[in-house]
Every structure is written in C-alpha cells, then in structure tokens.
Amino acid sequence: MADSTTISPPDQLVTTTWLADHLADPAMRIVDMRKGDGYTQAHIPSAIRYDESPFLRADGDVIGAEAFAALMSRLGIDGATEVIAYDDGNYLFAARLWWALKYYGHEQVRVLDGGWDRWQAEHRPVESTPVEPPGKIFAAHPTPKWIADSDYVQASIGHPERVILDVRGDEEWTRTVATGETPVGHIPGARHLVWSTVLEPNSKCFKPAEELQNMFQQGGVDPHHEVIAYCLGGIRAAHAVLALEIAGYDKVRNYEGSWAAWSREHRPIEPPPGV
Secondary structure, rough: OOOOOOOOOOHHHHHHHHHHHHHOOOOOOEEEEOOEEEHHEEOOOOEEEOOOOOOOOEEOEOOOOHHHHHHHHOOOOOOEEEEEOOOOOOOHHHHHHHHEEEEEEEEEEEEEHHHHHHHOOOOOOOOOOOOEEEEOOOOOOOHHHHEHHHHHHHHOOOOOOOOEEEEEEEEEEOOOOOOOOOOOEOOOEEEEEEEHEOOOOOOOOOOHHHHHHHHHHHHOOOOOOEEEEEOOOHHHHHHHHHHHHHHHOEEEEEOOOOHHHHHOOOOEEEEEOOO
C-alpha cells in the first residue's frame, strides 16, 4: 500500500477530451510520432509528422544538443511551445520525445493518454492534409538530472538513496530469449518491473497515479529515493521515466546506454534469479 507520500497529479499527460478542446491553440504543437505512412492517411488535426527516427539516436545515445535543436526548430518548436506527443503503440516513441525534450530543458511537453488508438476509438476528428509548421528557434540545454551514464549507475549500486530499476521484459530478465549479443544477467541489486505493466491492458491508458505508485513501491522502488531506469537501449527506460513521473516520483533518470552499454563496457553483472 502507498504511504503518506503525496500523489502528484498526472500532469505529464493530456486526455483526448482536453486535446480536442485545444486543437486551435496557436501556442501548441501536436507531434505525430507514429512510424510508417499512417500520418498521410489520417492524423489529429493540426498535428505535424515526425519524419526522423523516433528513437532520437546517434551512435547509440540520444542525439546531440545541436542536432536536437535543429530538429525541434524544423518542427516549429521553440521555448514557448506546448508540445503534445502521441503514437499508435504503447507510447514508446511519444515517451521518447517527451524524455528527450525534458533532457534538453523543455518542460512544456505532455503525452496524449490513450494515443492515436483512443482518439480513433472515440471518433474524434481527423484530417489527412499534411501540416507544414513555420520554423522556430529551439535552444537545447542538456539537463543532467534526467540522464545517467555507466559510471553514475555503477556508483549507485548499493547506494542507500538510489534505486536501479530494470524494466526489460520477463524473458530478458531471466534470459529465456536472446537480446542481441548481450550477456545473461542484470545490474547488481536492480529491481525489476516490466515497462508495459504501467498501462491498462484494455484501454492502453496509463494506470492512475496512485495505482502506479503502489505498483512501484511493491516492487521495492521507494518514492523518496532517486530512481535510475534502464532497459536494453534507453527507449523503454524513457517510457518508465514517464510512468514514474506520473506516479509522483520527482527524482528519476534514464540510463541512456542501458544494458547494451553496461555489458559492452564489461561492468559488474548479477546472474538471473535462480542461476
């Protein structure tokens, strides 16, 4: 059960109703993060298409500040823009953009709860005409509190006020399926909670904030401690960072290199449970 910790409202999300009421807001930029050609067939009115790699990666890490600033500027985003991201999956790409904007100092970003699937299910308005945003000037300011590197993670093993959270799938945690050429195991002392369990199975919306906090606490993730999330390459970890923020955790980092970097650098490894 949750303790007396105050549950923060899920202000990292917007509902479909809220978005439908604000489609004409000139200070807002809706970003369609879906892969494929779905955007050309139908999209949320006034949404722009994100046509770069949704992983926002370069050489295994998040793209650099200069490249990110140029990309956001081209998408018509500047420091005053309210960004709403959505996709048609489990928020992996919308959450990735959310985290990258946070990391580069842009706080005015939220994710559409339920995404494109919920928007369609509710028969909300759509359009097929591409939106060409006017160029803006975005200034990227890397914010260290949102990210962790391998040295920081290793220094956090056994730290009394930090929790390392592995959000890979159960099969990866126990290594019953292959994950590239990475070795079996996990970062020593890591807690485990599968990234997708934060979503309602039917609606695919995020579970309520209090329920999320209960889930994290039952998994050994203290809301008073700093949490460092990791997966295989930092994508699902960004999703977990979003879920933790919704749950009211205010000290959360994405281990961007994640298990791929950890194992490549020959860092200490704890074997899977029962091995």
